[in-house]
Amino acid sequence: MMKRGRRRGAAIALALAPATLVLATLALVALPIRPAAAEPATSVSYPPITSATRLTGYAFDTCAAPPLTTMQTWKISSRYQGVGAYIGGVSRSCAQPNLTAAWITAVSLQGWRIIPIYVGHQAPCIRRSSAARFASGTADILGTADAADAVAQAQVLGILPGSAIYGDMEHYSPTDPECRAAVLAYVSAWTKELHRQGYLAGMYAHISSGAKHLSEAYISTIYARPDALWIARWDNNSTLTGWAGVPDALWSNHQRGKQYRGDHSEAYGGIKISIDSDRFDAPVATVGYAYQITSSANLNGRSGPKTSTPKVQSYPPGATVTVVCQTAGTKIGTTSVWNKLADGNYVSDFYVSTPSNTGYSEPLPRCTYPFQVTIPILNKRSGPGPSYPITGTLPAGALGWLTCQRSGSTVGTSAIWDRLDDGTYVSDYYLATPSKTSYSPPLPSC
Numbered sequence: 001m002m003k004r005g006r007r008r009g010a011a012i013a014l015a016l017a018p019a020t021l022v023l024a025t026l027a028l029v030a031l032p033i034r035p036a037a038a039e040p041a042t043s044v045s046y047p048p049i050t051s052a053t054r055l056t057g058y059a060f061d062t063c064a065a066p067p068l069t070t071m072q073t074w075k076i077s078s079r080y081q082g083v084g085a086y087i088g089g090v091s092r093s094c095a096q097p098n099l100t101a102a103w104i105t106a107v108s109l110q111g112w113r114i115i116p117i118y119v120g121h122q123a124p125c126i127r128r129s130s131a132a133r134f135a136s137g138t139a140d141i142l143g144t145a146d147a148a149d150a151v152a153q154a155q156v157l158g159i160l161p162g163s164a165i166y167g168d169m170e171h172y173s174p175t176d177p178e179c180r181a182a183v184l185a186y187v188s189a190w191t192k193e194l195h196r197q198g199y200l201a202g203m204y205a206h207i208s209s210g211a212k213h214l215s216e217a218y219i220s221t222i223y224a225r226p227d228a229l230w231i232a233r234w235d236n237n238s239t240l241t242g243w244a245g246v247p248d249a250l251w252s253n254h255q256r257g258k259q260y261r262g263d264h265s266e267a268y269g270g271i272k273i274s275i276d277s278d279r280f281d282a283p284v285a286t287v288g289y290a291y292q293i294t295s296s297a298n299l300n301g302r303s304g305p306k307t308s309t310p311k312v313q314s315y316p317p318g319a320t321v322t323v324v325c326q327t328a329g330t331k332i333g334t335t336s337v338w339n340k341l342a343d344g345n346y347v348s349d350f351y352v353s354t355p356s357n358t359g360y361s362e363p364l365p366r367c368t369y370p371f372q373v374t375i376p377i378l379n380k381r382s383g384p385g386p387s388y389p390i391t392g393t394l395p396a397g398a399l400g401w402l403t404c405q406r407s408g409s410t411v412g413t414s415a416i417w418d419r420l421d422d423g424t425y426v427s428d429y430y431l432a433t434p435s436k437t438s439y440s441p442p443l444p445s446c
Contacts, residue, residue, distance in 0.1 A: 039188070040218065040225035041372035041397060041432040044195045048344030048442045050162035051325035052200065052401070053286040053365040054254055055113035057081040058238070060266075060275040061259070063094040068106050070271050075110045077268035082113040082280055088153035089119035089146065089168070090132045101158040104287055111363045114285040115257075115278075116154055116165045117204065120146030121186070123172035125179035131170070139182040143189030151197045154285075160324060160342070161198035162369070164228055164283035166257075171206035171232070180213050187214065188223040195224075200283050200370060202228040204259070212245040218397060225397055227370065228282040230257035238279040253398040257282045283399075288322035288342045289364060292353045301345035304444040305329025305338035313345055321352065325367035326360050327403065327444070334358050340367050344442060368421050369443055370399040371431040378431075380424040384408025384417035391424050400431050405439050406446035413437050419446050 061084025066074075074080065085099060086092050104114060121134040121142045134142040150165045159165075167190050172179060187210075191201035203226045205211040211231045217223050229251045231243060240256045241248045261277040293299050293315045301313040307330045315321060322342035326349060329338035333350035335358050340346055354361040373394045381388040385408045394400060401421040405428065408417035413436050416428035433440040 039221050039223055041374045042192050042195050042224045043432045043434050044198065044200065044371060045434065046198050046369055046442055047161050049160055049324060049342050050198055050369065050442055051160075051286055051340060051365065051367045052162045052164075052283050052370050053113065053325075054368075054401075055082040055115065055280040055282065055284040056254070057280065059083060059113070059115060059257075059278040059280050060273075061086075061115065061117065061278060062273050062275045065096055065099040065103060066273060067098055068103065068110075070273065071107045071112065072110055073269035073271050074273075075112060078266070081111070082115055082278070082284060083107065084115040084117050084276075084278070085157075085285075087116045087118055087157060087159070087165070088149060091119040091122060091168070091170075093119075099157070101156065104157045104159065104285075105290075108287045108363065109289065113280075113363075114159070114287065115280070116150075116157075116159055116163060116285050117168055118146065118150040118153070118165055119168040120150070120190075122170055123179050123183050123186075123210075125173040125176045126170055127172065128170070134182060134186050136178055136182045136185075139185035140189045143186035144193045147190045147193035147201075148197070151194065151199055154199070158287055160286045160288065162200070163285040164200035164202040165194060166202035166204050166228070166230055169203060169205045169210040172209050174209040174212060183210060183213060184217050184220075184223045187226060191224040191226045200228065201226040202230060202257075202282070204230040204232065204257075207231045207233040207244060207246070211243070215246045215250055218250050225372065227372065227399060228255045228257065230259065230278070230280075230282065232259045232262070234260065234262045236261050238277075240279060240281055249395045250397060252395055254281050254283070254401065255399055256280075283370065286324060286365070288324055290320050290322055291339075293317055293319045293321060293347075293351060294353050295351035299347055299351050301341065301343075301347050303345065305340075305346045306444075307332075309346070309444075313343070315347065321347070323352065323354065323364060325365050326354075327367040337361075339364075346444075366403070366421060368401040368403055370401050371433050373398045373400060373430060374432050375430045378426055380420065380422075380426055382424060384419075384425045386411070386427075388425070394426070400426055402431075402433075402443055404446040405443045416440075418443075 059082030122131040194201040257280040298314040332348035337349040411427040412429040
């Protein structure tokens with residue numbers, strides 16, 4: 001995926017034999033039943049303004065962010081819903097004259113989901129002589145530094161906490177054990193620093209090298225596990241399962257992307273772009289959307305999406321507010337939808353100029369807070385306790401997409417239960433939330 005000149009693809013070794021399947025299922029069963037304090041499932045420190053955003057559908061990435069007119073034409077005419085944006089990195093090769101905070105805002109309002117990509121330091125054994133590399137002794141330092149810079153670049157562009165940022169790890173020699181260890185150390189440091197700053201950690205990697213090695217280290221207690229994996233395999237097959245060397249149980253709950261076709265041109269509405277084609281079911285960028293207050297009097301901003309929660313601020317009629325996501329709450333007028341604002345407060349959607357005043361409005365995402373599962377198999381239940389029926393399961397490392405928390409039956413050291421975005425509940429004790437004894441802000445109470 002690393003771009004040089006017009007295009008330079010990552011999937012340059014498709015002729016390599018597929019990696020041997022990892023016996024992940026057996027390994028997962030062998031894990032001890034306890035929450036993880038650190039690796040592999042490190043916690044995420046979400047600030048108040050946080051929410052995650054998912055892209056489920058097709059995307060494209062191209063070297064330089066296209067003009068807004070091109071993006072509008074492609075949104076109307078193409079099958080794509082997402083676009084990759086190269087936000088920074090020492091190895092980023094294309095200039096980005098269009099990539100500004102205004103561009104991010106405008107394409108988001110057009111309905112695009114944005115995939116932030118950071119092309120940082122590369123593996124010591126990469127087959128490209130000009131690449132900026134980390135080494136065994138610098139992998140941790142540079143992984144942390146690259147993640148910190150990625151967050152800084154994202155924030156300049158208005159990409160909010162809760163977003164996933166994808167590090168671009170180009171194809172490297174898969175048979176060099178020292179190089180493998182350095183890559184895993186770099187990705188681990190990248191993941192922990194993004195989590196520390198309230199962002200999700202994604203990684204773009206070739207199916208035969210980085211993806212293979214990350215899969216092998218999935219349950220390692222030495223390395224922090226990224227939240228999402230985006231593979232390069234240019235086989236024109238957009239399927240998000242059945243990947244050689246990456247069992248389906250890994251990164252299994254809205255945590256996968258695939259770049260299935262590289263280095264080609266497509267035209268829509270008479271406008272041609274050189275692109276790679278991708279399919280996603282994974283976290284991407286969270287951004288803010290500007291709307292106006294429509295009430296005739298000051299509108300109360302509250303600490304949660306209920307009228308019973310404390311009032312913390314008021315917004316005058318006609319004021320512009322930045323909406324991050326929408327969630328369910330107390331019914332006001334014709335809607336039970338509430339908007340979470342960029343200051344962390346909640347207001348009833350009935351008094352905001354979003355497209356709908358009866359339900360959710362596109363392109364606004366639902367408010368969710370993902371954390372990794374810390375045990376081999378986590379039961380999903382219909383209510384907040386082990387006496388409720390089991391409705392499904394989540395494997396180790398799967399993201400639990402939380403919407404709120406409430407009290408329930410005590411499990412381990414915690415009586416907190418988390419409601420997922422499908423309406424089911426899981427014990428908070430077995431997710432990598434910050435607290436194992438109480439509620440974890442900024443999650444609202446159910």
